[in-house]
Amino acid sequence: MSLDFAVPAAAPDTAVPDSGGTARPLSPNALRAVVRDLAGQPDRWIHRVRLATGDRWYERLVSAEDHEVWLISWLPGQSTGFHDHGGSRGAFAVALGELEELSLGGPEDGLLVQRVAPGAVRAFGAGYLHDVRNTSAGPAVTIHAYSPPLSGMTRYELRAGGLVRTAEEGPEQW
Numbered sequence: 001m002s003l004d005f006a007v008p009a010a011a012p013d014t015a016v017p018d019s020g021g022t023a024r025p026l027s028p029n030a031l032r033a034v035v036r037d038l039a040g041q042p043d044r045w046i047h048r049v050r051l052a053t054g055d056r057w058y059e060r061l062v063s064a065e066d067h068e069v070w071l072i073s074w075l076p077g078q079s080t081g082f083h084d085h086g087g088s089r090g091a092f093a094v095a096l097g098e099l100e101e102l103s104l105g106g107p108e109d110g111l112l113v114q115r116v117a118p119g120a121v122r123a124f125g126a127g128y129l130h131d132v133r134n135t136s137a138g139p140a141v142t143i144h145a146y147s148p149p150l151s152g153m154t155r156y157e158l159r160a161g162g163l164v165r166t167a168e169e170g171p172e173q174w
C-alpha cells in the first residue's frame with residue numbers, strides 16, 4: 001500500500017482556514033489522491049464526457065474554496081501547449097487512454113518527454129510548467145485537481161533559447 005492511500009481525499013471539512021480566512025492549499029499528494037479516487041469511479045463522471053474536434057473539451061466537476069476538479073477529454077493530436085498553473089499546485093490522472101507530458105525535468109533542465117499511461121497520476125507543486133498532449137491513436141479522458149483553484153495561467157512557447165512567455169489567461173477564458 002502506497003503512502004498516498006493514507007492521504008485523505010479533500011473533503012471540505014479538511015480545509016484549515018488561515019488567519020486571512022481563506023482555505024489552506026492542499027498538498028500535491030492530497031491532490032494526487034483526489035484525482036486517483038475520482039479516476040477510479042467512472043460512474044461519477046463518465047456520463048458527462050464529450051469529445052470536441054476543436055480544442056479539448058472540459059468541464060469543472062468540483063468547485064470548492066480550497067481546490068477545484070476538472071474533467072477533460074483529448075482527441076488524438078489535441079494538446080495544451082506549455083503552460084504554468086499560476087501558483088496553484090496540481091495533479092492529473094489519466095482515466096481513459098494515454099497521454100504524453102513534456103517538461104523541463106530532464107538533465108540540466110532539458111526537455112523531458114514522459115508517457116502518462118492509463119491509470120497513471122502526475123502531481124506537481126506551484127511553478128511547474130508542462131505541455132500535455134495526446135499523441136496516441138485514440139481519445140483520452142483525464143481528471144485534474146488544482147489548489148488553490150486556478151486563478152490564472154501563463155502560456156509559453158518552447159524556442160531555441162528555452163521557454164518564452166506568450167500569453168496570460170484568466171478564468172474568464174475558461
Ligand SMILES: [Fe+2]
Pocket residue numbers: 080083084085130
Ligand atoms: Fe497543466
